[in-house]
Amino acid sequence: MILRRYGPYAVFAVLVVVLFYGYTTRELQPLAAEAGQQTTNAHACVVSPRTPLKIVPTGDSITEGEGSSDYNGYRLFLYQHLMEDCADRSVEFVGTRRSGLSPDPSIKGLEETEGYSGWDIERLLNFSMDPIAQTLQREPNVMLLHIGTNNVAPLPLRPPDIVEPAQSPEKLEQLIDEILQLAPSIVLIVAQIITSPNFGWKDNTPIFNAPIPDMVDRKKAKGYKILTVNMSSVGTECVRDFDNSPVDCEDMNGDGLHPKDEGYRKMARFWYEALVEATKKGYFEPSH
Secondary structure, three states, X not given: XXXXXXXXXXXXXXXXXXXXXXXXXXXXHHHHHHHHHHHHHHOOOOOOOOOOEEEXXXXXXXXXXXXXXXXXXXXXXXXXXXXXXXXXOOEEEOOOEEOOOOOOOOOEOOOEEEEOOOOOHHHHHHHOHHHHHHHHOOOOOEEXXXXXXXXXXXXXXXXXXXXXXXXXXXXXXXXXXXXXXXXXXXXXXXXXXXXXXXXXXXXXXXXXHOOHXXXXXXXXXXXXXXXXXXXXXXXXXXXXXXXXXXXXXOOEOOXXXXXXXXXXXXXXXXXXXXXXXHHHOOOOOOOO
């Protein structure tokens, strides 16, 4: 009836509507797709997207968090990185020792570590493997290992029973072997340690750090989920004056050994980037 009554005018009107609808649909489809992609990316987990993280921070007083304002060291900063990445993925820290103050009781185990103040690699091997084994029985899937600062101390500050810095990587390898024997499927991230500006430490740290990547590659070749993270840039801009006055720089406290919050913030970023790399390597398996 409408076509007969209005004739060609009705046909023209219908064509205009059809053409306009088709044009706007074509124009809006890419925008809708782009919006959908942005929404998807915003909620995608870069680190371990399908597996909860249970992390063992392991090492010395730097792992404990000494020198940070809340004694959480890098742990809270790392947790924040992981939550910004994916708030839906669970993160928990585990360990037998306690340090730090959690600003939020919902953060699981933030104060838990396997950090031992004053410990070198030998003491960790000789006196701390039992509690570390106890923690590994809780089935964590990540260990963050930063140890060696006390091994690169100069004589006479280094105890006589500790090997020279050049031989300390061999002790580190022994420690790593024991850890992997206890937890062969763990994702083990081994740090090339941060740099102290103190006399002796500054020269010995590169000697200690240099063999670590090759040693880690040997373990990787055997099928272990292990990688290196280079943290030596933390502290490199700090200077210890000849009068031995306190260090004053962005990364380190006055003792030249323990990071300030900014140094720990940088460490957390390095750990996070290493976890991204571990994810890309397929190290994290979905929970069953």
